[in-house]
Amino acid sequence: MGLSIWQSMQQKGYSRRDFLQFCSAAAIVAGLKETGVAQVVSAFEKKEKPAVVWLHFQECTCCSESFIRASHPIVADALLDVLSLNYTETLMAASGFQAEKSLNDTIRDHKGKYIVLVEGAVPTGADGVYCMIGGKTAESILQTVAADAAAVVAWGSCASNGCVQAAKPNPTGATPIHKLVNKPVINVPGCPPIADVMMAVVTHLLVLGQLPALDSLGRPKEFYGRRVHDTCYRRPNYDAGLFVESFDDENARKGYCLYKMGCRGPVTYNACSVVKWNEGTSYPIQSGHGCIGCSEEGFWDNGPFYQHLPSFPGFGIESTADTIGTVVGVATLAGVAAHAVVTNVRKQKVIAEVHSEEHKEQ
Amino acid sequence: MARVVVDPVTRIEGHLRIEAVVENGVITDAYSAGTMVRGLEKILIGRDPRDAWAITERVCGVCTGIHALASVRAVEDALGIAVPPTAELIRNIMTGVLNVQDHVVHFYHLHALDWVDIISALKADPKKAAELASSYSKWDKNTASYFSAVQDKIKAFAASGLGIFANGYWGHPAYKLPPEVNLIGVAHYLDALEWQKEIVKVHAVFGGKNPHPNYLVGGVPCSINTDEVSAINSERLNLVARLIAQADEFINEVYIPDLLTIASFYKDWANYGGGLKNYLAYGEYPTRGYGQPESFKYARGAVLNRDLSTVHPVNPRDTQEIKEYIAHSWYSYEGGDNTGLHPWAGETKLNYTGPKPPFETLAGYEKYSFLKTPRWKENPMEVGPLARIIVSYAAGHADVKELVGQTLGKLNVPVGALFSTLGRTAARGIDAQLAMTWLKEFFGQLMERVKIHEVSTFNGERWEPKSWPADAEGVGLAEAPRGALAHYIKIHNGKIDNYQLVVPTTWNGSPRDVKLQRSAFEESLIGTPVAKLEEPVEILRTIHSFDPCLACSVH
């Protein structure tokens, strides 16, 4: 059945030199040093194109859309040469019965060897009826497909932390993948994740044949080890205290720091400010809008987005910690002042009391 | 009588199930079911209206940005915010780019495999393919060596298992293209995949990323400053100019020629899939502010019964015009499931009453979908590129009429051919061409404004919730790639009190209404022949011609 990637490239008339070049490009993507190239080559020479299954649940499909924006390698090459994407509802030719067949064949023929990429959260409310495919619940499909998978990747914030459908009040019980399957899950959060990061995670898995190093939240350290803020090019403005005060004000036009516009860069782990989006074209901050923290768990409930701190529910409009704090502070001051006034009014009496007490005890 | 079930319907966005009743090889009844719901309308309640664009944008990553646009328009409408003209231009550019990119991806990656047989492409003569392609296009990649390289690629691919092309209906008698045209189609499938990631860089320039670029209530978030490296400056504008030029070439030298060539082999499909006779469009591309629909490039209005002589005015605020029903949807309404609600009074209470999964069929269930059923003055309406072209055509918009005439002329078919599966697919191409033309125009105007330093991109007068009335309601409309999109918002004390989305695919893909009138998907399948029950490619052709987006439709 399957050909090794090297064989398939040979068939297409690529020379070994081309192949080596392709491997070193892939290796760079995977964050390897030059010396790792040999390893990549042997991995490619030996392996069949790995079978990959892409599941779709509660999603907006922007993760798929992001994936096809990848530029290195471009997605056409990845699809034809690097992996065998046997199931993805967004792009596959087969529908209905034939689509289910593709999925079942892959699970059967590549038991323990296929990779599952999951896009979307899984609703666990109402026995799973909020997402059904082919008459089956998302959860049952996930369990069946994940059971024999070599690796499970959770694409995007939906699959890694629930994303928008899990925002309060989470009407459908949307649940991230790692809470449902009994095996390690590589979380690639972001709404969506950056195309080239997605491609790099895939290449990392397929080229090195191993899981990338993950942090405590299951995210590849390679791309989620730093905050957007740590490598943001507007950082010098932050350190200098030069802030945008209102959209399109003088400071905005000078590209000052967006911290006061609610930028979540200081609390968000993602590769945006380094890898950037759409082949390095830009990233949210570069185009004038603060980071909304789209790769962080629960980021939808950390709003309003244009405030540095969240509002307190039940305290009226715009109640941030600071307004409440100011109220508490002022109330304390007022209380203290009132107390002082009362004390002074009754000063004589109070002092006398204290002394008389002492007399009595003496 | 047979019941054909297609679930999952693939090469669409989201989770769609079609059940069709076939008698004597022809579809006599059909059920369209959306089987995934997220409850976003409930999640929006209680949040800051200025955040709504980001949340609603996540309704869909395919028509990414258009919900954000509808949302900021709804909030601006509620609060009486006028957007600076420069910001309006940038928004138009964003929308144009989205339409162009989405249509190309739809044509090649979601729809083409219904018409193009990949396996047959392996038999093609690359030289002949090159001659054919060069006869109708100046695209410089259309060479014999290029086509033969693609053919080799596909051969190798076929030998190693077909991946995403496995188990397609290859060899089905409904495929009519000669091998050379199939080869051209496959080659351009790959080219389009590579190209589509380029044009969206325009979104990255103005909105920071794609999918899901940033929008802003009151304008756009990017500032323009040609004296500054970290703003929209001449380098950024040059990039946009180049991307637009590239897109122009791709649309006119690849997409449209391919569309016309392929369509010319499938003219019989001008007889199928017409479905409803009513068309609704909200209009798009404002040129003098969103408050003046008469200035839009695309007209707002409704055409009933395919009567092109009259464009009925559409008032989205009129509580008697647009209503959503749930008689056959998995929801319940306070006032009873047979009532219709105007979106300002809309309700979203989930109530699944279908079969317990796993199930074989939805037949026999009163309610069978998570889509609500929108109606305009009680009429089922088709929305989408076809609808907007028809409405603007009927409204006499010259540029639209001209291009429609040209396209029909090239295909040598009458105007009536538009009302079909083929017409819907052709209309999408026309829509892309118009968007491309206007995109260039808007970009030119943007450059003019930059020249005279009219570069304000944000109106902050009503930014602070303190400046808002205690109660406000607004509606934001847009022409999404798939058609008429409306967001309805009610604001109370600075927070969202109610938020309802009435989405293109909700119009097209909904279950029947309380009077049992079918919506567009269901109606369009009636009368379609199905040659092989187990390989119902015909169902896919018509359904795909709508470019369904189920995440949108249910939200």
Next chain:
Amino acid sequence: MGVDIGAHDTLPEASEHPVEYRRVYVWELPVRVYHWINAVALVTLCITGYLIGAPIRAFYAAEAYQQYWFGWVRFIHFFAAFVYLFNFAARIYWGFVGNKYAKWRSFFPLKPSQRQEMVDVFKADVLQVKLHGPISTGHNSVAGFIYFLTFLAFVAQSITGFALYSSMSTSWLPRMFVWIVPLMGGEFGVRFWHHLFLWFFVSFIIVHVYLAFYHDYIEGRGTISSIVGGWKFERENRDK
């Protein structure tokens, strides 16, 4: 024990009964040093912390490379944070080896008499229904308990502070707090709590400083000077 105000309608002359006072060494030098380092550090942390959360509109004329004031604010915050942490650690140690007024057990209302004292102090200090509650030589049990809560807040603020700091530092101390971040739902959550606690400290400082003066004024035992010099003045026969 305390006396109800209503029971006294005539004020006795103080001079009729001369009182003898004796000096009691209450706050040892380490406690005093701790106290003032802590006071300075906390005020600094509150001010710089507030500025980090809501930077003021200042120095806008300059270009980024010409100034670093926000960087300095943060630097001072972090510097004060370290001072405050080690100072606090020293006080924890002193709670085991210091005199009885400094001992940890003086912070917990473990004995019933202490709890009774809390009620009395509350009546006297807040409601002023008892004009004069019991006078402890060290801190009274309400004060002690509040300080205990304050110490807990110190711990909480140190944890969230160092958890935040861990993402911008490679040194071992902050790195020990890395695991806190995911527990609190990401850095956003950590920051939020860290910020909210600011207001606890602000309120504490207001009330605490006021009460120090209040007690000094009412009791006349040199409360204020005690935290500088260590001595309080007690009647001969009275030293609990």
